[in-house]
Amino acid sequence: MQLFQDKVALVTGGSTGIGRATALSFAAKGARVTVADLNSEEARKTVAHIEEGGGAAIFVETDVSDPAQAQAMVAETLKAFGRLDYACNNAGIEGVSAPAADMAEADWQRVIGVNLSGVFYSMKYEIPAMLEAGGAIVNMASILGQVGFANAAAYTAAKHGVLGLTKAAALEYAKAGVRVNAVCPAFIATPMLERAGITSNETVRGAIQAAHPVGRLGEPEEIAGVVTFLCSPEASFMHGEAVLVDGGYVAQ
Numbered sequence: 001m002q003l004f005q006d007k008v009a010l011v012t013g014g015s016t017g018i019g020r021a022t023a024l025s026f027a028a029k030g031a032r033v034t035v036a037d038l039n040s041e042e043a044r045k046t047v048a049h050i051e052e053g054g055g056a057a058i059f060v061e062t063d064v065s066d067p068a069q070a071q072a073m074v075a076e077t078l079k080a081f082g083r084l085d086y087a088c089n090n091a092g093i094e095g096v097s098a099p100a101a102d103m104a105e106a107d108w109q110r111v112i113g114v115n116l117s118g119v120f121y122s123m124k125y126e127i128p129a130m131l132e133a134g135g136a137i138v139n140m141a142s143i144l145g146q147v148g149f150a151n152a153a154a155y156t157a158a159k160h161g162v163l164g165l166t167k168a169a170a171l172e173y174a175k176a177g178v179r180v181n182a183v184c185p186a187f188i189a190t191p192m193l194e195r196a197g198i199t200s201n202e203t204v205r206g207a208i209q210a211a212h213p214v215g216r217l218g219e220p221e222e223i224a225g226v227v228t229f230l231c232s233p234e235a236s237f238m239h240g241e242a243v244l245v246d247g248g249y250v251a252q
């Protein structure tokens, strides 16, 4: 029997990068999966990968910064699969690189809206769907939920906020059997880093790699494995934890 046989997982931002790897990892372990994302073209590829592997998945077009759409992604999951056991609140954007005083208010609002409020709205509707049978939520934070990073005030503030939200909800729902944890990746080779000019520029890539004691960037699958571990029974005593998966970045 597979680890997540008869279980249902929802992954926000499951179209590309860490979210796609996480959706595939849930499916490979037997879960049926909802991919909730803005990017329908890439989301359909994630769904197709899962179906080609013999799994079941649906795509729900979702902007997590809109509470009504977060509510609808959970409702669509329950309609399609009848239950919700696990959620990985992973959708995120990098925002504009600028010092705080130069950051436009709209840029601040957008990053907070997706990366922090989006996690809150998702949890607000996921938790009630898990209360009867129990469940596990993994929020995608970052090393920037634990340390600062210049020219990324909104992103850093949002990720610190995700850890606070994770800890508060973990306390609120521990007795109800809903575990809430977070993962804090360092720099992972995904489309986000391409857009940010990190993997597309050899000099910048080299400098960022050198900032990790392990001397390289992480791969999306190295985060996905930790997410599915946190949802598994092996993590049954983990509540409100912020798990660094960072090649030693924060240990320095």
Ligand SMILES: NC(=O)c1ccc[n+]([C@@H]2O[C@H](COP(=O)([O-])OP(=O)(O)OC[C@H]3O[C@@H](n4cnc5c(N)ncnc54)[C@H](O)[C@@H]3O)[C@@H](O)[C@H]2O)c1
Pocket (backbone or CB within 6 Å): 012, 013, 014, 015, 016, 017, 018, 019, 036, 037, 038, 039, 062, 063, 064, 065, 090, 091, 092, 093, 114, 118, 140, 141, 142, 143, 184, 185, 186, 187, 188, 189, 190, 191, 192, 193
């Ligand atoms: N790549 C890294 O180095 C790194 C490090 C730490 C944390 N993270 C976090 O991991 C998560 C995934 O990022 P990634 O690196 O895989 O990047 P990515 O750009 O490949 O994936 C982000 C996904 O989120 C989706 N998305 C963006 N805004 C959305 C919205 N409003 N509603 C729904 N979906 C939305 C995108 O369409 C995309 O599929 C993010 O929360 C990011 O902050 C990434």
